[in-house]
Amino acid sequence: MLMYILKRLALMVPTLIGVVTLTFVVTQFVPGGPVEQIMTQLRHGARPGGEGGAGGGGYHGSQGVDPQQMEQIKKQFGFDKPPLTRYFAMLEDYATFDLGQSYYHHQSVWGVIRSKLPVSITLGLWTVILTYLVSVPLGIAKAVRNGSRFDTVTSVAVLAGYAIPGFVFGVLLLMLFGGGTLWQVFPMRGLTSDDFDDLSAIGKVLDYLWHIVLPVTAAVVGNFAVVTILTKNTFLEEIGRQYVLTAKAKGVPQRDVLFRHVLRNAAIPLLTGLPAAFVGAFLNGNLLIETLFSLDGMGQLSYDSVIRRDYPVVLGSLFLFTLIGLLTKLIADVCYVLVDPRIQFNRTGR
Template identity: 60%
Template sequence: MLAYILKRILLMIPTLLGALTITFVVIQFVPGGPVEQLMAEARQTQKGGEGGGYKASRDVDKQQIEELKKLYGFDQPAHVRYVEMLGRFARFDLGRSFMFNKDVGTLILEKLPVSISLGLWSFLISYLVSIPLGVAKAVHDGSRFDVATTLLVLVGYAIPGFVLGVLLIVLTAGGTYLDWFPLRGLTSDNWADLTWPARIADYFWHLALPLTCMVIGSFAVMTMLTKNTFVEEMRKQYVKVARAKGLSANRVLYKHIFRNALIPLITGFPAAFVGAFFAGSVLIENLFSLDGLGQLGYEAVIRRDYPVVLGSLYLFTLIGLVVKLVSDLLYVVVDPRVQFAKAAK
């Protein structure tokens, strides 16, 4: 297993470099960089100020352009900037944002509370609902309950989250009909003055609509995966032998079937759990005015904030590779029959 782990760690390096290199090369051909955007904003400000009575030049001169390029590091060739970027990332220095004038790592930490709130709770709700529902569907395979719940989860899966969000806002958030839920932020303005029970209630009050939009489409995949896995296990020979021995249905289900059927779910647990901390839905965050990682990534792309784009890509890709390795190693924990000796050769 140690050889397999070392091999996987070594393979992470070219994978990480490949993702960074492709993104860096694409960025070089994207029009409208940060310097050009600042120039456009400066010209727009000058046009607006011409009628305001203050003195401003019409064009940004060449010297100012060169100063801006030097400020953002664009006075150096692309290959030099690429090598410097890799050197910073090797020291886990994610760079400094052009747009916010802050370290990228600090920005990500500032946006994490929103993404954790959305991702973690949606993850927990999805697992706590989908797995029991999938087991129940497998036990009652082909029944009216199975057909009805399949229809419900598939309808939920077919509805885009942002469409459901707009509908919920119109119906329950002060749109055309009811005014039951707030539209902005994770907490109310007077949250600090509330008691702890009131704070918790206020927090979930603000999360109700965004969470509904995020989880409603996630039930189908996990529920159907759980059901199909359990149904497949129920048809295997060892289950028939256990039943022939006179074991009760519950004993067969929870002692024999449960462990084997949960292998694909448990091995995917680390990726889903860690992904919850970095989950960011741009549309949902925009719709409910939540300032999370999804919104940060969207603004970074629009404003050409390359340090944020590349720094977050580096961090999330690295985390994803490590979590993928942990997920593979969990196969051995859940099923000791799995061996990595051949994979390491």
């Protein structure tokens, strides 16, 4: 196992370099870069680097901009150097986990990402917790009652939730409970109230939970189907195996058969997929839900960075999330062995 882990860690290096290299090359050919957008703002009298950094009005070349000023702008963003020089300097910085400085946020990429993570972690953490708390018991119940009316009704319910986009369900929740049409039960935006700092400890917890009800509900409903059906099918497959039939023939109670024998084997794909599900839930971000509920998280940051051509944030966040994704996949593989010691990677040729 140790050799397998070391081999996987070594393979992460070329994978990271490949992802960053491909993205860097693509950014060199994307029109309307940060230099062009700043020059557009100068021609239109906008403040460079402000919130209007998306470059409204389009790029029309460098006409009307002092050449000396244009060179200063290029130097400010580092575009006065050849692409290869900038590329190798970037790799050198990434080797020490220095992700650079954002063009528009006037702080390090690490600082920008850290400021957005609380929102994404909130949505991701609660989404994964609620998904597993609801879907695993529901999937077990569906497997035990396979083919019954309960199985049919719950299948229709979770598949309906899967079919409805999260942002559409979010709009419906706002109309019903956010004061849009009927009841003003929950707040429409933000993770906390304006007077959050003045509240007591219990008041802060209640205020936080009060604010996350609608966005978390909108984000989690579509996730029930996958885990529920996976749990059901896994349990059905294990229930039909010979060792289960033998245990039943010996008179072992059904509850003991399910939770002492079936659960250990059926839980393997669920437990090993948990790290990836958690990381994916809060790193991917949900732009539409964040926008709908006025939450400033990773989804909004990713969108704004691409639109503004904030290349350090685009490249730095991609590097960081790729690294986390690779480590998560490695953790999932290790979980296979921890859950089922019969699995040996060196024997399977992995």
